[in-house]
Amino acid sequence: xxxxxxxxxxxxxxxxxxxxxxxxxxxxxxxxxxxxxxxxxxxxxxxxxxxxxxxxxxxxxxxxxxxxxxxxxxxxxxxxxxxxxxxxxxxxxxxxxxxxxxxxxxxxxxxxxxxxxxxxxxxxxxxxxxxxxxxxxxxxxxxxxxxxxxxxxxxxxxxxxxxxxxxxxxxxxxxxxxxxxxxxxxxxxxxxxxxxxxxxxxxxxxxxxxxxxxxxxxxxxxxxxxxxxxxxxxxxxxxxxxxxxxxxxxxxxxxxxxxxxxxxxxxxxxxxxxxxxxxxxxxxxxxxxxxxxxxxxxxxxxxx
Numbered sequence: 219x220x221x222x223x224x225x226x227x228x229x230x231x232x233x234x235x236x237x238x239x240x241x242x243x244x245x246x247x248x249x250x251x252x253x254x255x256x257x258x259x260x261x262x263x264x265x266x267x268x269x270x271x272x273x274x275x276x277x278x279x280x281x282x283x284x285x286x287x288x289x290x291x292x293x294x295x296x297x298x299x300x301x302x303x304x305x306x307x308x309x310x311x312x313x314x315x316x317x318x319x320x321x322x323x324x325x326x327x328x329x330x331x332x333x334x335x336x337x338x339x340x341x342x343x344x345x346x347x348x349x350x351x352x353x354x355x356x357x358x359x360x361x362x363x364x365x366x367x368x369x370x371x372x373x374x375x376x377x378x379x380x381x382x383x384x385x386x387x388x389x390x391x392x393x394x395x396x397x398x399x400x401x402x403x404x405x406x407x408x409x410x411x412x413x414x415x416x417x418x419x420x421x422x423x424x425x426x427x428x429x430x431x432x433x434x435x436x437x438x439x440x441x442x443x444x445x446x447x448x449x450x451x452x453x454x455x456x457x458x459x460x461x462x463x464x465x466x467x468x469x470x471x472x473x474x475x476x477x478x479x480x481x482x483x484x485x486x487x488x489x490x491x492x493x494x495x496x497x498x499x500x501x502x503x504x505x506x507x508x509x510x511x512x513x514x515x516x517x518x519x520x521x522x
Contacts, residue, residue, distance in 0.1 A: 220481040221251035222460040222466060223488040223495070226315075226382045226402055226430035230265040233434040241256045241433075242273050244359035245459035251485075252499060253459050254492065256315035256353050256382075258282035259289065259465055260296045268298050270309045274502045276495060279304070279468050280352050284322065286337045287330055301348045311494040312379060313345040314353025318366075323358040335366070342370040351379035351492050353521055355397070360386040364393050371397070380428055381489050383408075383436060388422075390456065395426045400491040402430040405438035420472040428488045429466055434456040438465055481495060 224245070229238045240254065255266040256278040265278055270277035279300050281289055290296070304310045318334055320326045322434045325334060345352045356363040367377055371471065376398040383402040384501075391401060406412055407419045419427070435457045441455030448454060472479045 219248055220463075220478055221430065222249055222462050223485055223499075224250055224253045224431050224433075224462050225380055225428045225488050225492070226404070227253045227255060227433045227459045228253040228258070228435070229459065230262055231268050231432065231434050234458075239272065239458065244276075245462065248463050250459050250462050250479075251502060252276065252488075253269060254278065254311060254353075256264040256280065256282075256312070258315055259285040260293050260300075263297075263300050266486065267304065267307075267309070270495075272436065274481045274498065275307050276311040276492070276498055278312035278513065279343055280308065280312075280314040280316040280353065281316055281337055282327065283334050283338070283355055286334050287325070289337070294344075297341065297410045297474065298344055298347075301350070303346060305348055305368065307349055308494055308497055310350070311498075312351040312353045313341055313348070314379070315355050315382065316345075316352060317355030317357075319355060319357045319381075320359045320362070325379060335362070338363075338366050339370060345377075346370065348486060352377060354381045355380060355383070355516040356386070357383075360390045360394075361504055364390070364397075367397055378491055380430075382430060383432055384418070387414075390419060391426075394422070395495050399427050400487050401426055402428050403465075403469060404430045404432050405408060405436045405441075405461065405465055407472070408414035408438040408440070408465060409442075410439075414513045416472055419469055424473070424483050425474075425487060425490075425491060427469075427489060429462055429469070429484050431457055431459050431462050431465065433459055433461070438462075438468075440464075 254274045255269050257263050257266045266277040281455045380392045380402045382402040403419050437457040443452045443454045470477045
């Protein structure tokens, strides 16, 4: 039986509320064996931890670039303390969601641009310190994210983790892969007009790709409603991890690949990117199939 891993899902978001466990059960019924819940700010560290433990899933701790402006002055110290406190928790699989966002105009100007860069660099250092992979957000900022990764890792340094919701160029994809990272693909690849993204999804090495929903964000085309449709009363569909198998089917069609082969490959890739998933998958009642992984170099000490 095929099993899927949603490597990036914000099931703690207010859009789900009390229905989070219902949505998780719906995804499980569609063979989504595991979800990874990244934090976005200090205030939801405990929420993602509890959610992961409740469903035998995984979580990451970090401060999202869109939340940097409102982060308390001691946010990085609080993150370091939380990583220290939870360092032996097998459900903690990464530092994330961290990164840079130069899409929002006010985040591109001083002082928030510099604050973003400082938060990103310090969180990369924490990932190295605690020997954890990273879940990266890079919206119109892939080159700057690459620079941060290279600066913190040093010459020849490698990383484990995932460049979430990747939408850069082929050369940027190669650069991230060269640093040891996997690339996350989700609902955005289901749009016919996303020509560059669909080319990347179809042609990048299969071993570099993992699947995600970014739920409730990044809805696939069958959930999206235009502004005109919304004005006419059509509700915007809410993305959920239950959409992952259908997104995977679109990717399999793009690559002319049997769906079962894609499931096996992307599961192995997710475990390679987030090694603590191996133990969780082996003990999860949702994961009846054996997990195969590819060998990747140890990463040293280390998108919503």
